[in-house]
Amino acid sequence: MSLAVHRQTVPTRGVLFVGVGGQGVLLASTILGEVAMAAGLDVKKSEVHGMAKRGGVVFSHVRFGTEVFSPLIGLAEADALVAFEWAEGLRWLPYLKRDGLLVLDLARIVPPAAQRDHRTWTVRYPDLDPAALTGHHGPVVAVDARGRAMQLGSPHVANTILLGVLAARLEFPTALWEEVIERCVPPGTAAVNRRAFHEGRTLEPCALTWAQRWTPPQGVPGWRVAVATAWCKGCDICVRVCPEGILRPDGRGAVEVTVPERCTGCRLCEWLCPDFAITVHSRPAAPAGVAR
Ligand code: SF4
Ligand code: SF4
Numbered sequence: 001m002s003l004a005v006h007r008q009t010v011p012t013r014g015v016l017f018v019g020v021g022g023q024g025v026l027l028a029s030t031i032l033g034e035v036a037m038a039a040g041l042d043v044k045k046s047e048v049h050g051m052a053k054r055g056g057v058v059f060s061h062v063r064f065g066t067e068v069f070s071p072l073i074g075l076a077e078a079d080a081l082v083a084f085e086w087a088e089g090l091r092w093l094p095y096l097k098r099d100g101l102l103v104l105d106l107a108r109i110v111p112p113a114a115q116r117d118h119r120t121w122t123v124r125y126p127d128l129d130p131a132a133l134t135g136h137h138g139p140v141v142a143v144d145a146r147g148r149a150m151q152l153g154s155p156h157v158a159n160t161i162l163l164g165v166l167a168a169r170l171e172f173p174t175a176l177w178e179e180v181i182e183r184c185v186p187p188g189t190a191a192v193n194r195r196a197f198h199e200g201r202t203l204e205p206c207a208l209t210w211a212q213r214w215t216p217p218q219g220v221p222g223w224r225v226a227v228a229t230a231w232c233k234g235c236d237i238c239v240r241v242c243p244e245g246i247l248r249p250d251g252r253g254a255v256e257v258t259v260p261e262r263c264t265g266c267r268l269c270e271w272l273c274p275d276f277a278i279t280v281h282s283r284p285a286a287p288a289g290v291a292r
Contacts, residue, residue, distance in 0.1 A: 010041055012065030014073040015166065018092045019084025020109050021049065021056045024159030027184060028082065029060035031163060034180045035172050036064035044071035057088065080169070082162050084145075085109050087125060090132055099138040103165045105145040105158060139205035141165045149196060154189065157196035164200020174201075223265040224281045229254040231277035238269035238278055 015032060019025040026047055036043045047060035061073045075094055080101040083089025089104045096102060106128060126132060133140060143165065145158035160181065167177050181197055182190045225247075232254035239247045239255060244264060250256040255278070257263070263280070270280045 010065045012063055012068050013079045014061065014063045014077055015080045015082065016059065016061055016073050016078040016092060016095055017082045017084070018057075018059040018088045019105075020088065021058055023058070023084040023107075024156065025049075025058040025084055026060055028159045028163045029062050031177075031180050031184050032062050032166070033064070034184065035167075035176055036062075038176055038180060039172055041065060042068045044068045046071035059088075059092070080166055082166055084159065084162065086128055090126055093133070093136060096136065097138065098136065101138055101166070101169055102133070102136060102140045102142075103162050104140060104142040105162060106142055107144075107146050107158070141203050141205050143200075143203055145200075148199060152192055152195050152199065154192045154196075157189070157193050160185070160193045160196035161200040161203075164197040165203050166200075167197065168201040168203075222261070222282070223263040225257045225260060225263055225269070226279050226281065227255055227257070228277045228279075231275045232273075233275060233277075235274065237272055237274065241268045241272055243268065 015029075017025045017029040017032075026049060029045060029047065033043045033045050041064045043062065043064045045060060045062050047058070049056065049058040061071050063071055063073065073095055076097055078096045078100055080103065081089065081092055081096040082103045083092060084105045084107065086104070086106060086108050089102070093102070108125065108128065130142075143161065145161045146155055148161055149155050149158040163177075163181075167174075177197065178194060181193050185193045229250075229252075234249060234253045234255065236249060236255070239249065243266060244259075244262045246257055246259045246262050247255050247269060248258055265280055265282060267280050269278045
């Protein structure tokens, strides 16, 4: 994407940020909007965000140019798609121009409804397979952003790495990006975000040759379901959603687990409890010879 920053000459561009709650999707789109505004452009932005704890879908449309009339990006209209999560990237791909820039985090966040078969680890979730992108003809920068962010010292700057990839294809001055990032990120994280941004700027489009498929974990761990009875109001949502039918009212206004060993760790109860009263933990592996 080539972009001059002189107000009279900039056609309207659209960048779509997509992911799930808690990934910093909105922060990244806010930074782009602030950069474009600081460059003297007209900017319109529209966003929808789900709840982070429940893995809600988050997306943000950002359009900028000399004069922008609507924030919304239609099908096959996005100049760039920045996808923070594999399945969300596939889902929003039709909104990207065929020759648009696809920036793709290889993170996989499997929603609870796709994990119902945890007992057999058959997950209804698309494979991490480049064949899914064969219809797209533009450049693709696919990156393990979270892994790189961890190496930089904070898993929370994966979004800034992806932003750096995008920024390298826009003609806004680097100093402007740095100034806006420093202003927008949480206090005390400016340095690591700056490193993340510059790491992203160095990443190049890649050949889609990876063939990393979902590999079931070795051995299904046990699960421990904990109910904070002081917070539980006995609404019985968890009772109704548990695929194993192992939760029931305890007769004292809360719920209890009837057959803990049948819990498959799907986390539907935890994700859907409106009061954060039920949590699911994997049990640590027992030492050899020690029963759990
Ligand atoms: S969904 Fe939450 S509040 Fe409702 S019964 Fe279950 S644990 Fe209690
Ligand atoms: S108790 Fe919760 S985590 Fe366990 S199977 Fe039922 S809904 Fe899933």
